[in-house]
Amino acid sequence: MTNKKEYNFPSCPIPISDYPRVLLAHGSGGTLTNQLIDKIFRSVFNNDYLNQSHDGAIAQISANKIAMTTDSYVIHPIFFPGGDIGSLAIHGTVNDLAMCGARPLYLTVGFILEEGLAMEDLWRVANSMQRAAEEAGVQIVSGDTKVVDKGKADGIFINTSGVGVIEHDQSICPQSIKEGDCIILSGDIARHGMAIMAVRESLSFENTIESDSASLSDLVLKLIKSKVTIHCMRDLTRGGLATALVEIAKASSMAIEIDENVISVREDVRGVCEILGIDPLYVANEGRFICFVPESEAKEVLAIMKASPLGNDASIIGHVVKGKKTLVIAKNQIGTTRIVDMLSSEQLPRIC
């Protein structure tokens, strides 16, 4: 289930016979910390910024507007079908920058390791991060590693923070959405959350459900380059599509109507949702987003999305309407409507 065979990396340069597991001393700032940083992080993330060997990285910026974001990743388990905590930590932060309309450039990485973490797992995660970073066109320019005693963390937590540049004049944010805007969803939903839950609950199916974890940056940069008007974008992570819609409606003082009939959920994903009693609208995705655009430009946006493997199943799922008391309403399969609100209680802990 942990698709180990997908990993095709050189073997770990820290001999497993010497250090099979991460020790507290790997976080002390002494020679073992230096060995860990040199042999794993610097050798894998290798770039000129990181090689400055300084307290931070100094980089050129050619725009006067930047986007900044941060996310910590505490997902359990750390390896799952379709990805791992490393690739997820790159995709998630790159996508947050893309949603701001920025070209992601530089990431920093903060590791919190639990004493006893298998060195081989850290090596695999680092390599997976680098591969995802290369695919997304970003560089890991600065990092930090802490080790806490056994029982005071859970294997590995990763924070990635990112800087991107804004190279256009559009104001892409919730406050820009307007009455009549079309809401375009980039593809089927609920795969990431259900991939994780299927592993945790040891549910097996004919085909393994894989996370949709992916960098959305290329697709978003294509949209921006095409000069279509984009009012707002949001990736559908924790809390899923439903929470994203409610948050945007709340922040913009507008209301939203969606049609559940056109929201695509794969059969097997819907099956796991039903077994676990979970509404797919609330399930985390890591490679899906919604885009608010004027109705007059929806066709063009849809065409650009459909030309990308990450958006070939895109569709218009709803519209922005005048603000009212009920923020988000969904028309469901049998033609009736329901109110979509945020959940208060924990549905899926540690899904990202």
Added chain:
Amino acid sequence: MTNKKEYNFPSCPIPISDYPRVLLAHGSGGTLTNQLIDKIFRSVFNNDYLNQSHDGAIAQISANKIAMTTDSYVIHPIFFPGGDIGSLAIHGTVNDLAMCGARPLYLTVGFILEEGLAMEDLWRVANSMQRAAEEAGVQIVSGDTKVVDKGKADGIFINTSGVGVIEHDQSICPQSIKEGDCIILSGDIARHGMAIMAVRESLSFENTIESDSASLSDLVLKLIKSKVTIHCMRDLTRGGLATALVEIAKASSMAIEIDENVISVREDVRGVCEILGIDPLYVANEGRFICFVPESEAKEVLAIMKASPLGNDASIIGHVVKGKKTLVIAKNQIGTTRIVDMLSSEQLPRIC
């Protein structure tokens, strides 16, 4: 010992009777997450960037060179004489930017909370962060909160990542140091580490040892504004003065000679070091730094430092010499010399 009386904040807006402790649901992305973010983080860190309510923050940058850095804070205990994990997380990251010669501007914050953390503690930490951020002239522009199940973290871990701008043409980094450079230390050492260890070991003294945790940004900006030549700066955190010197010598292929007689260590701090069998040269500081400058400018740098409360005890502790096999040599109290190398084993875990 936790100097609670120093905290003079309004009471927590989330009623303790409703939510005395952080629940897993506070990290679910639903209404409880939104309440936590609105009532604690947004209300305390309140600024225009954060209020964009977006996946990231968009900010203007007026320089074409930026510095970026990241640090995770896992210190135990989270409240200690002279500070707490919140102020430390601001000072540490601001100082890393300052050491790059940057003016710190924007920070992001990632919280990893353990289910069961006292809500009041989170409130105090957030307020302490905001106070430290204001003092250092930085804004917290974007954030993220994760909650993990009880026993899978230790109360609270904080990552802060920062962006600063470089407003001068100097190249301040280990590779810039030159033979003959004076090494100036900004004040007495080993207070932060010993303040933490004294709490952990329940050692009590006539006067409580307080951490030296402080923002070095103002002092560094004064140095830069004065146009003195600075070859390298480094704050003396994890691994202390000794590790910083070895790292810089290694990165620059130069060697360093220091005179231990002029390195100031407070009597009570030296006492704790002796009780615990710890060399003060290796103890973490959070408000001290070293500065490598040409001998001809050392007097001027020293004068600027001494005019600041953060540098009034500054002194020249050594020089850069031609590279050789032994990177750092210290002349000690009785006139003999010793080799200063990195430690391999864990001396003080979770000190920052």
